[in-house]
Structures are given as structure tokens and as C-alpha cells.
Amino acid sequence: MKSSERIINEVAQGGRALDDAVAWFSSLEQDQQRAVLHEVVRFAMQANASVEDAREGLLRSGVKPTMTPAVLIIREPTVEQMGKVINLPPGEYVKSFRVLVSVFAVADARRRETDCRGSCGHAWHNLS
Template identity: 30%
Template sequence: MLTQEDFYINKYAQEKIELTKFLIWFDSKNEVDQKMIIRHIGEYIKQAIPDKVNWNQNEINCIIPSVPLKQSFTPIILLKTKPLKIALEKIYNLPKEENKKSMIALISIFKHMDQIRRNTECKDGCNHEWHNIY
């Protein structure tokens, strides 16, 4: 069963809600819950990496310009300069002032990666509960 976090993350990734609505939901959470959501999105990113796509740092570098943040913000720099697993760990440990930027960076990357997965592995339908929300 999808949690509220799963529901909102996937609803945004599938363009069923706008970023502004997602941000209102995220901003309503306390610091601990925000950190948990950021970590949750990071885990979703790792799971969404399509096996049939040659995934590498170049793919992340292609996604980053579409992230609606300044390219000089810390989460973006980490994603550009570190391998994904290391960048995620560093993002998880950023101070609370970086929560919103971190979440925006990660949810944008997840959205892109999930689109790839839905258009490759799941293009003929799937049983993923998170791909079948309304």
C-alpha cells in the first residue's frame, strides 16, 4: 500500500500535480519528515534506474539543467561532481536550510528517470502500484 509520501512523490513524477502543490505539501512537514522524504526520493531514484538504459554520470548531467534551481546550489553541485550514491549521502546530511533545494533537485531527477522507466520497462503496462495512481 502506498504511503502518503509515495503517493505525492509519484503523483508529481507522473505530472498529476504541479511542483507548487508538491512544495506546499513538503513545506507543511516538519524537519524530520522533510529529511525522510528527501531520503525516500533518493531511494526511488536508485530503484528507477532502468536496467536497459546505459546509466552513468552523463545521464545525470543531462537532467540537471532541467532542474528548476540555480546550477550553483549545493545539491546540484553535489549531483554534478560526485557519483550518485555519494552525492545522495551528502545531500541527506545537508543542513535543514537546504531541504527544499535538495528535495527539488531529487524529485526533478526522479521524475525524469521514472519517465524513462515508464516508457521502457513499463511501456506495455505494469503491476507497479505507484504507476497506477490517479
Template identity: 35%
Template sequence: MERYEVTINRIAQGEIPIEEGIEWFKALPEEEQHKALRGMNLCIHQSHPRELEIEEGIKLSGLKETYTPCVIMRKNTFNSARAKVLALPSHEWLKAFRLWLAIFTIADSRRRSTDCQAGCDHWWHNLEML
């Protein structure tokens, strides 16, 4: 587990307020922002968001639906969209982070309340053990 994934999970699970998490991302040097986005890519992949959760995430993110990361996530298959978002130029990364954080928060919350309701051994669902 990378420190980025731990922080991202803490934000998504409400241990770190979303706005504080966004400020954390903004304060990272550009190279580190891209590493954090790659960590977010792993997190969002493992949460298996449903199509409806992507739509909800776009709304929750507070981004305009016409922003590039939103259009990419809406118009492409999930795996293709993730690759395209990671390939965006650095001026799009904050939008991508906000969007993916919202989608991840929704999808992971569902997974914790369904698939992992009776407990699991996913480290990201057991942050108190870290």
C-alpha cells in the same frame, strides 16, 4: 509503501502540480521533511537516472548549478551523491527536494515509457490502483 513515496510519485507523474508538491514539502515539519527526503531517495534510486538525466534535472529544477545539492549530484557517483545529499543540513533540504524531484520525474518517465511500456507491477506506476 510510505505516504511520502505515494505523494512524490503523484507529483512526478503530474497528478499533483510540481509547485503544489513543493508547497506540500515546505509545509511539512522539519522531521517530516527529512522523512520525505528519505522517501525521495528510495524513489530516485529505483528510477536509475542516467548521467544525462541528472544534468537535465539540474536544469529542470530551476536551481543554480552552483547550489550544493547540484554540485554533489554532478561531482560524485550516484550512490555517494544520494548519501551526501541526505546528510545536508536542513536549510538545503528544499533545494535537494526540488532537484531530486526533477531528476526523478525525468528518469521515471523514461522507465515508464521503455522498461514498463507494456505494463508492470510496480505500485508506483499503477497509482490508480491505490
């Protein structure tokens, strides 16, 4: 598992604070940040993130609801909106990361309770 995958999943599972992950993300070069944003979207898509997940994730993200990534993420279709969020300018990357990781955390928690309950073999759900 890549370090970025581990960090994203640790946040999603409550093993790492969002602010710590944001500090790590902020230390990356722009092209690395963009790649991480793509990873988070891929994870959120795999977890079948919904607009309800997006609304709850936004509340957890600490991003003002009037900020561009926040406005986009709560619209449907969620997958299309996530694509718009990762295509925002670099000045929006940190806010986008906060929003996307928070949405993923909500969607993944739901997934762990439903699809993966009891006998999950996903390495990213079994961090130790």
C-alpha cells in the same frame, strides 16, 4: 501507498506541479522532511538514476546550478552524490527536495518507457 509516496510519484508523472509538492514538503517538520528526502533517494535509486538524469532533472528543478544540491547531484557516482544531498543541513532541504524529485522524475519516466512499457504492475506507475 503513503501520502508522501503518492505526492512524489504524482510529480514524477506530471499529475502534480513541483511547486505544489514543494509547498507540501515545506509544511512538514524537519524530521519528516528528512524522511521524505530519504524516500525520494530510494525511489531514484530504484529507477537507476544516472548522471544524465541528474543533469536533466536539475534543469527542471528551478534550482540554480551553483547551489550546493545542484553541484553535488551532477557528479558521479550518482548514488553517492544523492547521499551527500540528503545529508546537507536543514536549510538546504527544500532545494534538495526540488533537485531530487526532479531527478527521480526523469529517471522514472525513462524507466516507465523501457522496463515498464505496456504491462506495468507497479502501483506507483498506475495512479488513478
